[in-house]
Amino acid sequence: MDFYNKxxxxxxxxxxxxxxxLFLQTGTSKFFDFPHSQYSGVxxxxxxxxxxxxxxxxxxxxxxxxxxxPAAFLASGTMAVGYFLILAPKNFFPMLNGGDSAIxxxxxxxxxxxxxxxxxxxxxxxxxxxxxxxRVA
Numbered sequence: 001m002d003f004y005n006k007x008x009x010x011x012x013x014x015x016x017x018x019x020x021x022l023f024l025q026t027g028t029s030k031f032f033d034f035p036h037s038q039y040s041g042v043x044x045x046x047x048x049x050x051x052x053x054x055x056x057x058x059x060x061x062x063x064x065x066x067x068x069x070p071a072a073f074l075a076s077g078t079m080a081v082g083y084f085l086i087l088a089p090k091n092f093f094p095m096l097n098g099g100d101s102a103i104x105x106x107x108x109x110x111x112x113x114x115x116x117x118x119x120x121x122x123x124x125x126x127x128x129x130x131x132x133x134x135r136v137a
Contacts, residue, residue, distance in 0.1 A: 013118030020063030027055030065121020
C-alpha cells in the first residue's frame, strides 16, 4: 500500500498532462488543421470557435500545470455545455450520440479542478501549491 501512496501524486500529474494534451489536440485541429478533422477551419466567432479557443488555452495550461484549477474548471464547464447543447439532443445514450469522450473530459477536468496539478507542474514550481494527494500521504 505504501507504493501506491508514493506514486499517486505522480500519476495525478501524468493524468493532468495527458488530458491537457488530448484537449489541446481538439483546439489545434480547429484552428491549425492539425490533425485534420471534420472540425478543421471553424470560424473564431462561432460556438465551435469559442470552444476551440478554450480548448487551446485551457488544454495548454492544464498540460503544463499552470493555473490548473481554474483552467480545468473552465474546460469542465465547456465540455458539459457542449454535451448538453450539441450532443444530448441527438440521443439519450452517450455511446450513440458521440458524447462519451465529452462526458469523460468533463469529469476528469472537474477532478483536476479539485485535486490540482500534482507535484510535476508549473503551479508547484512557481507557487509551491500542494495537491490533496500530497497532503494526505
